[in-house]
Structures are given as structure tokens and as C-alpha cells.
Amino acid sequence: MQRLKNKAAIVTGGGSGIGEATCLRLAEEGALVWVLDLNQQAVETVVAKIKDAGGQAQAAVCDIADNQKVKAVFDDILSQSSIEILVNSAGIAHVGNLEGTTEQDLDRLYQVNVKGVYNCMAAIVPAMKKQKQGAIVNLASIASSVGISDRFAYSMTKGAVLTMTYSVAKDYIHDGIRCNAIAPGRVHTPFVDNFIANNYPDNQAEMFAKLSQTQPIGRMGKPSEMAALIAYLCSDESAFITGVNFPIDGGFVTLNN
Structure with missing residues (x-):
């Protein structure tokens, strides 16, 4: 399928895990993919995989927690290509309850999982508004909506990702921008x-x-299964969907009782 032909995407956290699988799938669907990650070697490896498979990809190295660097990198990308798709996949984890979470832990997770998503959306939304077209997919989590043991800081950040998704979907619905989230369960x-x-x-x-x-x-779950749902939400097939959180969790939220 070539559902994303003539579209370009930025995927954060594209160097590994769900982000890498998403880059590969979007490229397979015909998109030009900007693989963005903090790890340059990982970025170059994913770009090479895409090109070896006949797809289009470019490398972008960036710390999404740094507002000015994100703006500079996104401005550079936008000077070369319009961007129709943003997938916010970059994120870090933490295991611990309230007492097992230090102030430093909380700040570290906030900087990447919350501020990083803000930085990337703030850097791309003005361009999407101007072109009256855009699809944003944020990676939330089952931890956004149900209690998970020993995930205090992580749950805090993923709850924020979900509510940012709703807010952006509401505020920019008349600008041709759709914003959705997926909520994975445990993914290998x-x-x-x-x-x-x-x-x-x-x-x-x-x-x-x-x-x-x-x-x-x-x-x-498999990263490729997450990527398949993301690809759908980035495509015009989902043009009537915005402001929605899609559980993809093997039944965890609704059946685990």
C-alpha cells in the first residue's frame, strides 16, 4: 500500500523500538521519513534500512527536550520539505512509586516525555496551519488512563501526553490538523x-x-503492530478521526479484571 505517497513525516525516537518500526512502516507506505533521534548511529542505521528497502529517508539528530535545538532542526527540515505528519514516539521510562521517585527523576521524565512532545508540536503546528493540512500522532500509554503499579512519574507524563493530544485536536480542528494518540500496553x-x-x-x-x-x-505487542495503527492514523483513510486515544494493549484496559 502507498497510502502516504507524496507526504513527508517526522518521527521522533525513530532510532529504536516503536519509533524505528514506525519509520520503516511509513516509508513502506510511500512517505519521505525524517528519522529523528538523539542517537546519531541509530538514526543512520534506520535511514540505511529504509533506503536499502527502496524507501525515502533523511537523518535528523536532536534532543527533543531542548526547545531551541528542536526549533532549529525543524526549521531546517521545513526549508527542505513540507511536513504533513508528526509522530511523537520519543520517550523514556521510569520504574518506581511516589516514594521511589526523586525530584530529579520527575524532572528528567517531564523534560523528555512532556516538554519534548510540546517542543515538537509547537515547532510544526504553525507550518501545518499554513498548509491547512497535518496529522499528529502522539504515543500515550495505558498508563494515561488506568493505574499501573510503580509507574508514578511515567504515568504523570503519559497523562499529560493524552490531554495535550485532546487540546491540540480541539484548538486546530478548523486548520486541517488532526491530532490523535495511541495507548500501547506492554510492547516487546x-x-x-x-x-x-x-x-x-x-x-x-x-x-x-x-x-x-x-x-x-x-x-x-510487537512494534510493527503499533506502527500499523500509527500509519493508519497518519493516512487520509482516517480523515474523519481526530481527538481520539486508541488503546492497543491486548485487552489490558477493558479485559484485565
Whole structure:
């Protein structure tokens, strides 16, 4: 399918995990993809994968927590191409309840997960307004709407991502800009593997199985499954959808009781 032909996208956190899968899928759908990440080597690797598969991609290295750097990078991209799509996939995690969350933890997660999303939307919305066209997809989480144990700071940031999504959808609906969110459950990414290896080095297989079973469907999600939903929300097939949060969680929110 070439649903995104003649469109260009910026994907933050595009160097790994869901962000990488999204870059690959959007390029497969015909989009020119700007792969944006803090890790230059990861960016270049993803760009090479896309080009080797016959797609179009460009590299962009940026710390999304830095407002001025985001503005400079986005302005540079916009000087080369119109941007019809923004996917805010970049984010960091933290494990801990209120007492296990330091002020530094809270500030660090806010800078990336909240301010980073703000910085990127603020940098692109004026251009989308001018062209009267834009699709923004933010990565929220099941933690945006239900209580998750030991995810105090992370849940705070993902709740903010969800409400920012609603606000942007409401404020710019007459400017041709759609803004939606997806709410993944547990997805099998390098973060999960590293978390298990670091915290349960002696029983990794057992912990992987246990974490998989927390999803009613009996397994973790795949990054490619997240990317498929994102691609739909970026395409004109979803032109009647805005201000919506899409659970993609193996039944976690509605069936885990």
C-alpha cells in the first residue's frame, strides 16, 4: 500500500523500538521519513534500512527536550520539505512509586516525555496551519488512563501526553490538523529486554513469560503492530478521526479484571 505517497513525516525516537518500526512502516507506505533521534548511529542505521528497502529517508539528530535545538532542526527540515505528519514516539521510562521517585527523576521524565512532545508540536503546528493540512500522532500509554503499579512519574507524563493530544485536536480542528494518540500496553522492545536482564538476570525467561501474561491476549505487542495503527492514523483513510486515544494493549484496559 502507498497510502502516504507524496507526504513527508517526522518521527521522533525513530532510532529504536516503536519509533524505528514506525519509520520503516511509513516509508513502506510511500512517505519521505525524517528519522529523528538523539542517537546519531541509530538514526543512520534506520535511514540505511529504509533506503536499502527502496524507501525515502533523511537523518535528523536532536534532543527533543531542548526547545531551541528542536526549533532549529525543524526549521531546517521545513526549508527542505513540507511536513504533513508528526509522530511523537520519543520517550523514556521510569520504574518506581511516589516514594521511589526523586525530584530529579520527575524532572528528567517531564523534560523528555512532556516538554519534548510540546517542543515538537509547537515547532510544526504553525507550518501545518499554513498548509491547512497535518496529522499528529502522539504515543500515550495505558498508563494515561488506568493505574499501573510503580509507574508514578511515567504515568504523570503519559497523562499529560493524552490531554495535550485532546487540546491540540480541539484548538486546530478548523486548520486541517488532526491530532490523535495511541495507548500501547506492554510492547516487546529493547527496553523490556534490558529491564529484565538488569533486574532479573537469573530468571529472564520466567520474567518474560510473566510480563507477557499481564496482557489478557497472552503476549506482548510487537512494534510493527503499533506502527500499523500509527500509519493508519497518519493516512487520509482516517480523515474523519481526530481527538481520539486508541488503546492497543491486548485487552489490558477493558479485559484485565
